[in-house]
Amino acid sequence: MSAQEADSPEPATTATIEQAITRAHREEWARVVAGLARRFGDLDVAEEAAAEAFASAAERWPREGVPPNPGGWLATTASRKAIDRLRREAQRDAKHQAARLMFDDTPPAPTGPVEDDRLRLIFTCCHPALAVEARVALTLRLLGGLTVAEIARAFLVPETTMARRITRAKAKIKGARIPYRVPSADDIRERLAGVLAVVYLVFNEGYLAGEGDDPVRGDLTDEAIRLGRLLRTLLPDHGEVTGLLALMLLTDARRHARVSRTGELVTLDEQDRGAWDRTLLAEGNALVRERIEAVATRGDLPGRYQLLAAINVVHTDAPSARDTDWSTIVALYGRLLLLDPSPIVRLNRAVAVSEIDGPGVGLAEVDRLAEALDGYHAFHAARADLLRRLGRSGESREAYDRAIGLAGNPAERAYLTRRRDQLAG
Structure with missing residues (x-):
């Protein structure tokens, strides 16, 4: 019996069903796309089959009810959609190799130190052979589930331009035979830096938009934090993954105090600290403390994101701007200069x-x-x-x-x- 057949639906109101579909999209999109990409080896097939599965959910769940295991239902439905597509292509274009995949349920060979389809997909989207703009677009589309129109609007380019950018990136992945795998343990540190840079770029574009009429784009900051949480789940012991998530949480905690009612930026020294999100601050502080303990007990050396997160802790711990411990901040920037002697850090x-x-x-x-x-x-x-x-x-x-x-x-x-x-x- 398939996962789909095993899931007997449960009745729900229209509002509950809409919430379930929204939650499933947020929680399951990346997992479904990544699983399809691993099985079928084609990002186009994975993306389109996942989209069709969610469209089926929007059509069937209001009538049949929300299944007990929405993620399993979506994965099974998406796999069937992918198989149907490959069968049609095989019949039309004699793509026998693709057709063979319809019946290939053998588990994949080990491909890296972390066995999670989503992590493989992140590293595929952020492969260094792709331009940075393409990495960002693919990450938001395939991991975040944003539509092409949403990504284009966020980065102020025409939808057709963004669609071409994504299409070219996927074509390059296929043409260059970029492997769908996590890097080996020996080079994961080098490759992961590029992944973290893409996530932080998405966050910064949302937190203080470079262009456009909206000073803050919460959808992008939220998406970056969601990707940061995903990376943290997949690589819980990596210091820079933890540091980046802490940095984004501590920074985003100040979001609602950063722009006045008249649309003017409110600098850190003038912000109403009572408007900061204490839950996000507490979570960010806990992550930084975790890294401090790792440095003390294991001798880990803090990286760029960990040091930036620590600087943010000093800022947010101060009850007022005049109470800020500037000596500690200068010392932390001094350590950061040893890692990143860039003009902006200076x-x-x-x-x-x-x-x-x-x-x-x-x-x-x-x-x-x-x-x-x-x-x-x-x-x-x-x-x-x-x-x-x-x-x-x-x-x-x-x-x-x-x-x-x-x-x-x-x-x-x-x-x-x-x-x-x-x-x-």
Whole structure:
């Protein structure tokens, strides 16, 4: 008896059924697509069969009831949809190899240190042979279940452009025979870094959108956190996976305090800390403490995301902005520089230094980054604030103008404009 036949439906109201379908899509989409991709070795087949299965659920569950095991029902239905498609293609195009897969139920050979279809799918979507834009699009489509229209809207490109991007990425995976597998234990660290970078890119685009009319896109931050939780489930002992999830939780906890009712960015020192999400803060803090204990007991070396999460803990632990432990933050940025000596890390450290040694010292460090960061709006915003604190209003106004011209986020532009207009003279 199949899983589908074994599942006797249970009656439910229309609202309950809609909630069940929504929950199943959120919880089971990635699992269903990943399982199909492993079995049939074709991302197009996996995606389309999964979509057809959810369409069948939307049609049949209101009439027949929600099955006791929605995930099993969806997986069985999707497999049958995939088989039907391959049978039609085999009959039409004589694709005997594809047809053979219809009857191949043998378990797959071991493909990596972590045996989970979703992890294999993540590494396929984020393969370094693909452009970063393609990795993001595939991850959101195949792991997140977002529609092409939703992804296109989030990244402000036409739907046809995003569809072509996804199609080309899947074609490259097939044409280059990129294996659907988790990397070996020897190189998982190197490959995982690219996966984490994609998830963090999705989070940042949602948390402070680079372009468009919406300053914050909660759907993207929520999706990034969901992917982070999935990675944490699959790789619970990896420090940087835990660090990234902690970083996103601690940052997202401040989401509702970051934009005013008038649509202006509210900086960390001006935020209402009572509006922060204490549940997310507690979860993020617990993950950081877990990593601190691992460093103390096992001698693990904290990576970039763990250090950024620790910096966020220092910020969010302070009862007010003036109580912030800036010395610890400067020290953490100093450790981060050893791993990532980028101009942006140096800029953030310089801002922290200015809170201890004064705006003059901070400005001197910031100005050393002028050549590298001249096109970065946050560099000019930092200069503008330091010049304002030094009483150099004319130079500050010029820096604000430059920052406003480069900023793509409407909430940031509104904040910078107000600060510029408050300058004396």
